[in-house]
Amino acid sequence: MALDRAGCLGLDLRDPLADHRRAFALPEGVVYLDGNSLGPLPAATAARLRQVVEREWGHGLIGSWSDAGWIDAARRVGAKIARLIGAAEDEVICADSTSVNLFKALAAALRLQHNAAPGCDVILSERGNFPTDLYIAQAITEVFGGRYRLLTVPGDEIAYHIDDGTAVVLLTHVDYRSGRMHDLADLTHRAHLAGALTVWDLSHSTGAVPVDLAGARADFAVGCGYKYLNGGPGAPAFVYAARRHLQAMQADRFAQPLAGWLGHRAPFDFAAEYEPADGIERFAAGTPPVIALAALECGVDTVLAAGVEPLRAKSVQLTQLFIDLVEQRCAGLGLELATPREAALRGSQVCYAREDAWPVMQALIARGVTGDYRSADGGAPGILRFGFAPLYVRFVDVWDAVEALREVLAGGAWDQPRFMARRAVT
Amino acid sequence: MALDRAGCLGLDLRDPLADHRRAFALPEGVVYLDGNSLGPLPAATAARLRQVVEREWGHGLIGSWSDAGWIDAARRVGAKIARLIGAAEDEVICADSTSVNLFKALAAALRLQHNAAPGCDVILSERGNFPTDLYIAQAITEVFGGRYRLLTVPGDEIAYHIDDGTAVVLLTHVDYRSGRMHDLADLTHRAHLAGALTVWDLSHSTGAVPVDLAGARADFAVGCGYKYLNGGPGAPAFVYAARRHLQAMQADRFAQPLAGWLGHRAPFDFAAEYEPADGIERFAAGTPPVIALAALECGVDTVLAAGVEPLRAKSVQLTQLFIDLVEQRCAGLGLELATPREAALRGSQVCYAREDAWPVMQALIARGVTGDYRSADGGAPGILRFGFAPLYVRFVDVWDAVEALREVLAGGAWDQPRFMARRAVT
Numbered sequence: 001m002a003l004d005r006a007g008c009l010g011l012d013l014r015d016p017l018a019d020h021r022r023a024f025a026l027p028e029g030v031v032y033l034d035g036n037s038l039g040p041l042p043a044a045t046a047a048r049l050r051q052v053v054e055r056e057w058g059h060g061l062i063g064s065w066s067d068a069g070w071i072d073a074a075r076r077v078g079a080k081i082a083r084l085i086g087a088a089e090d091e092v093i094c095a096d097s098t099s100v101n102l103f104k105a106l107a108a109a110l111r112l113q114h115n116a117a118p119g120c121d122v123i124l125s126e127r128g129n130f131p132t133d134l135y136i137a138q139a140i141t142e143v144f145g146g147r148y149r150l151l152t153v154p155g156d157e158i159a160y161h162i163d164d165g166t167a168v169v170l171l172t173h174v175d176y177r178s179g180r181m182h183d184l185a186d187l188t189h190r191a192h193l194a195g196a197l198t199v200w201d202l203s204h205s206t207g208a209v210p211v212d213l214a215g216a217r218a219d220f221a222v223g224c225g226y227k228y229l230n231g232g233p234g235a236p237a238f239v240y241a242a243r244r245h246l247q248a249m250q251a252d253r254f255a256q257p258l259a260g261w262l263g264h265r266a267p268f269d270f271a272a273e274y275e276p277a278d279g280i281e282r283f284a285a286g287t288p289p290v291i292a293l294a295a296l297e298c299g300v301d302t303v304l305a306a307g308v309e310p311l312r313a314k315s316v317q318l319t320q321l322f323i324d325l326v327e328q329r330c331a332g333l334g335l336e337l338a339t340p341r342e343a344a345l346r347g348s349q350v351c352y353a354r355e356d357a358w359p360v361m362q363a364l365i366a367r368g369v370t371g372d373y374r375s376a377d378g379g380a381p382g383i384l385r386f387g388f389a390p391l392y393v394r395f396v397d398v399w400d401a402v403e404a405l406r407e408v409l410a411g412g413a414w415d416q417p418r419f420m421a422r423r424a425v426t
Numbered sequence: 427m428a429l430d431r432a433g434c435l436g437l438d439l440r441d442p443l444a445d446h447r448r449a450f451a452l453p454e455g456v457v458y459l460d461g462n463s464l465g466p467l468p469a470a471t472a473a474r475l476r477q478v479v480e481r482e483w484g485h486g487l488i489g490s491w492s493d494a495g496w497i498d499a500a501r502r503v504g505a506k507i508a509r510l511i512g513a514a515e516d517e518v519i520c521a522d523s524t525s526v527n528l529f530k531a532l533a534a535a536l537r538l539q540h541n542a543a544p545g546c547d548v549i550l551s552e553r554g555n556f557p558t559d560l561y562i563a564q565a566i567t568e569v570f571g572g573r574y575r576l577l578t579v580p581g582d583e584i585a586y587h588i589d590d591g592t593a594v595v596l597l598t599h600v601d602y603r604s605g606r607m608h609d610l611a612d613l614t615h616r617a618h619l620a621g622a623l624t625v626w627d628l629s630h631s632t633g634a635v636p637v638d639l640a641g642a643r644a645d646f647a648v649g650c651g652y653k654y655l656n657g658g659p660g661a662p663a664f665v666y667a668a669r670r671h672l673q674a675m676q677a678d679r680f681a682q683p684l685a686g687w688l689g690h691r692a693p694f695d696f697a698a699e700y701e702p703a704d705g706i707e708r709f710a711a712g713t714p715p716v717i718a719l720a721a722l723e724c725g726v727d728t729v730l731a732a733g734v735e736p737l738r739a740k741s742v743q744l745t746q747l748f749i750d751l752v753e754q755r756c757a758g759l760g761l762e763l764a765t766p767r768e769a770a771l772r773g774s775q776v777c778y779a780r781e782d783a784w785p786v787m788q789a790l791i792a793r794g795v796t797g798d799y800r801s802a803d804g805g806a807p808g809i810l811r812f813g814f815a816p817l818y819v820r821f822v823d824v825w826d827a828v829e830a831l832r833e834v835l836a837g838g839a840w841d842q843p844r845f846m847a848r849r850a851v852t
Binding site: 027037041046054062097107128130131237267270274286289292295 | 451453456458460463464466467471472475476479480483484485487488489490491496522523524525526529533553554556557558560561562564565566568569570571578603650652658659660661662663680681683684685686687688689690693694695696697698699700711712713714715716717718719721791796798800801
């Protein structure tokens with residue numbers, strides 16, 4: 001493979017998704033490879049938010065809860081997300097944050113296991129899972145008074161640890177640090193064979209890789225609105241529960257523990273007793289964040305307009321090109337690939353471990369290539385993380401990013417005081 | 427008292443808060459008496475949101491977490507709200523919804539009581555409290571495996587039920603239905619004398635009536651951002667914890683159960699073990715909703731600009747005028763005052779019970795007077811609810827609302843099919 005910059009421009013000319021880049025208000029001169037942390041602003045969002053704020057809130061006031069469809073927004077946007085993750089429209093709702101939804105989903109899954117055999121008491125997760133997933137699991141074990149315990153093992157050993165003692169398998173589909181992707185269907189199947197349930201965190205999958213929750217007979221899932229869904233900083237998250245579990249919760253008359261009023265079957269009856277809604281609305285809690293949901297809907301629409309399968313095809317091309325070009329052009333510059341080389345095993349990001357990854361990334365950002373830095377476990381080198389959101393990242397961006405990386409490393413540009421100072425926030 | 431419309435216009439001319447109405451983008455021709463449900467759009471919000479969306483998100487992208495202060499927004503807005511409720515700046519943070527914050531605060535309060543004497547197992551609340559408060563309390567009793575039980579009693583009997591068996595008193599300061607205001611300091615004191623802790627829901631107080639949490643030595647509190655704080659539909663809520671309890675949680679090394687990553691002492695270390703932040707940040711959970719927080723901050727600023735004491739003075743005048751005028755002009759029309767006549771015992775709303783309250787309110791809304799309807803317990807007549815947010819409600823609005831009410835009731839305008847159909851959402 002002897003691709004040059006002109007060849008990359010040629011790939012962009014032939015890219016069937018190229019026009020989708022125009023659906024975003026991207027700043028000039030930035031190669032944005034951090035859409036896996038914060039998706040960029042869709043071109044439609046600003047006008048939609050003006051409409052929500054000035055017309056619906058400003059003019060419609062309280063009446064907009066019904067007249068402008070505010071009360072249905074959490075379900076409406078959830079139904080759109082359902083199409084991206086292979087769920088039925090009535091199995092997904094937008095609400096709260098990923099952390100809070102993890103709490104709901106994990107608590108519901110454990111409650112469904114209350115009558116499992118004694119000794120079925122393990123929440124199995126991955127060492128190095130995104131911290132909030134582990135924190136919520138730790139908190140849940142305390143809330144349930146020591147009835148359950150959290151076991152974390154390396155990602156490639158998960159399958160061997162699923163056994164009779166496993167109550168729930170709690171995994172992130174695509175790892176936030178390495179980009180490694182689990183086989184969701186296989187691990188879900190193994191969990192079911194052992195009598196366990198699954199809670200999948202789809203934060204780094206949704207909108208970037210195909211997910212088929214129905215095909216996998218997955219149990220519960222959560223995900224983030226502000227990464228590949230382009231919903232804006234701190235966008236509402238979503239939660240999925242398989243219809244059979246919603247029915248079981250209804251039949252057994254138990255609720256997820258964040259029993260806020262909008263999860264009630266008839267919130268505007270203002271009844272004294274909590275009676276959860278039949279369906280996925282039982283995973284709602286407080287009053288929905290209307291403005292943020294409107295922004296999220298615009299973001300989800302950008303993904304739906306392209307379709308996940310074409311996005312995945314381009315994503316694989318982009319990440320493969322990046323890996324190949326780094327191999328060709330940055331050889332001997334201390335970069336160690338931290339992402340699976342096999343495309344089927346990775347999401348839409350590519351990471352490299354390197355000494356001094358922090359100042360290297362700062363120097364890259366100063367040159368207009370925005371990726372991000374993630375610290376590593378136990379003193380290992382930090383990670384340079386590059387996300388390739390196929391809706392708006394071009395092949396020529398891949399070329400330019402590799403070129404900037406080569407210049408920074410070969411020229412020692414990162415080894416300057418202004419790049420060495422560690423910021424508090426990444 | 428023989429006030430007429432001209433007299434009300436005169437009161438507006440002499441109203442020292444009159445200019446604050448210009449801080450809102452209110453629609454023409456609407457008397458908006460529903461700011462206790464959804465505050466109106468502040469004039470500054472639309473431009474601020476454009477800035478956040480187009481400049482900070484669109485142009486600044488991921489860098490805005492630090493460059494635009496996003497990461498500090500939850501604390502910054504919390505510190506502003508602290509000034510409205512008599513709390514220290516480091517005791518309040520904005521996060522999640524009121525329901526979710528109730529869960530955190532109630533769970534923390536109960537956890538602090540874990541070593542209380544056996545038999546100290548009651549969560550004491552008010553019959554008719556806002557449903558989400560009761561639902562969350564019910565859910566908490568289940569989560570904690572039957573260790574606690576919820577006891578609800580009539581509001582005026584709360585004081586008599588605080589005893590050795592009371593673990594936590596969970597009350598809403600101003601009742602959403604009647605507008606009756608509890609004596610926060612007195613009930614907190616009684617709770618402390620009995621060894622109980624308090625969780626106050628300030629949703630219908632904050633921004634409308636003075637609250638002095640420090641003066642009352644209050645323990646925990648939560649409140650809503652979209653009512654008198656004018657933060658927009660589904661705005662983030664806030665949570666308060668007294669510094670002594672934050673210190674005790676730190677000393678005893680326990681966390682509130684929604685242990686999301688942004689409550690960690692160093693979230694960007696991505697550590698495997700949850701270690702809560704020292705301060706009020708331990709009540710944060712997921713990634714903060716940046717756009718919604720910006721809108722909330724604009725709303726909070728409208729209240730800070732006026733000051734709570736002047737607002738309360740005008741609020742008392744407005745509600746008293748409404749009660750007096752209804753008495754004079756709507757006598758014999760079936761309205762039964764459901765709000766305390768004594769100003770010190772009510773918040774910033776006035777309610778009337780009446781047969782067919784639903785179609786009456788619809789007819790009022792059709793005439794440009796927006797209040798709202800709330801159903802009542804056990805078949806009692808529904809409630810006509812009128813909120814008087816002193817930042818923008820004028821004395822002449824009070825006159826016009828009473829006149830519309832008189833016309834609707836005396837003329838039978840409500841008794842028409844178009845007003846009789848019950849909407850699903852109020």
